[in-house]
Amino acid sequence: MTPSHNRPRTAGGLHDILPRILPFCCYMVFIAAREVSVLFSGMSDKLTDTVSFIYPVQIAIVVAALCYAVPRCPELSLRDVGLSGSRGRNTLFSAATGVAVFAIWIHLDLPWARIGTPAGFSPDIAEPGLPRNALLAVRLAGATLVVPVMEELFWRSFLIRYIRKPDFTSVPAGSLHWPSFCAVALLFGLEHHLVVAGTIAGIAYNIVLIRTGSIMQCVLSHAVTNGMLGVWVILTGSWSFW
Numbered sequence: 001m002t003p004s005h006n007r008p009r010t011a012g013g014l015h016d017i018l019p020r021i022l023p024f025c026c027y028m029v030f031i032a033a034r035e036v037s038v039l040f041s042g043m044s045d046k047l048t049d050t051v052s053f054i055y056p057v058q059i060a061i062v063v064a065a066l067c068y069a070v071p072r073c074p075e076l077s078l079r080d081v082g083l084s085g086s087r088g089r090n091t092l093f094s095a096a097t098g099v100a101v102f103a104i105w106i107h108l109d110l111p112w113a114r115i116g117t118p119a120g121f122s123p124d125i126a127e128p129g130l131p132r133n134a135l136l137a138v139r140l141a142g143a144t145l146v147v148p149v150m151e152e153l154f155w156r157s158f159l160i161r162y163i164r165k166p167d168f169t170s171v172p173a174g175s176l177h178w179p180s181f182c183a184v185a186l187l188f189g190l191e192h193h194l195v196v197a198g199t200i201a202g203i204a205y206n207i208v209l210i211r212t213g214s215i216m217q218c219v220l221s222h223a224v225t226n227g228m229l230g231v232w233v234i235l236t237g238s239w240s241f242w
Contacts, residue, residue: 016169017158019069024154026065027147030058052125052135059142062150073215075157075173076149080214090212091220098224101204105197105229106241113196121242139242140230148222156205157215160184174213181206201225 070076081091108114121139126132161168163180171177185206189199208221233241 015072017162019072020153020158023062023065023069023150026061027058027150030054052121052123055121055142056135056138059138059146062142062146066146066149069153070149073153073157075215076153076219077214077216080212080216081220090214090217093211094208094217094221095224097204097208098221099228101201101221101225102228102232104200105194105225106232106238108194108197108200109241110196114193115190115195116193118193118240121239123239136234140227140234143230143242144223144227148219148226152205152215152218152222155184155188155202156209156218159187160206160209172213173215174209174211176210181210 080087082088083091123132123135123139126135157173158168160177160180161171161173163183164177165171185199185202188202188205189195189197192198192201205218205221208218209215212218229241233239
């Protein structure tokens with residue numbers, strides 16, 4: 001028998017899957033716990049405060065998972081993002097797509113375009129001054145710098161390729177496969193309270209992937225959307241979008 005440590009690793013096996021799903025799973029555990037608490041405990045009146053306080057812990061755990069995941073995901077390469085040549089054109093396209101998704105997002109908070117009522121986020125649970133500003137900073141940083149990496153690893157590095165072929169690492173990033181394109185766009189939308197806006201965002205980021213062939217460009221586009229949304233939420237006090 002071949003010793004286990006000498007056996008060749010199977011492409012698309014757990015060693016490839018885990019880094020791409022672990023950060024997302026860590027994040028979604030908190031979302032699931034929140035939904036279960038509302039469903040069975042009747043504590044929706046206290047949920048906004050709970051979500052606001054727990055979010056820094058949630059993001060810290062996801063960051064820890066990303067510290068494990070990122071070195072194992074070579075597709076997360078900053079070299080894909082540039083300001084000149086084809087990389088510059090890709091970067092401009094990705095950023096512009098992110099801006100467009102933001103503009104669509106804030107105009108689709110309509111009864112027919114959403115599912116349920118979000119718990120929202122309120123910085124007012126913290127004392128004015130430094131505590132409140134720190135809570136806002138963590139929320140903005142998490143949404144802009146952490147969530148895009150975590151989500152793009154799951155949706156467009158792993159799932160969109162895995163649906164096409166379990167040996168997903170053999171599928172080139174950005175190759176078009178309509179069933180996986182549509183499935184990921186729809187599932188991405190269903191992950192969000194604003195399901196129509198979320199589905200449009202899923203389509204847009206899928207297009208970025210096909211146009212650029214780069215997961216990092218998808219992260220950039222997603223980060224532009226979330227960053228602009230975060231600044232808009234803070235300036236307008238539209239906390240339900242968070």
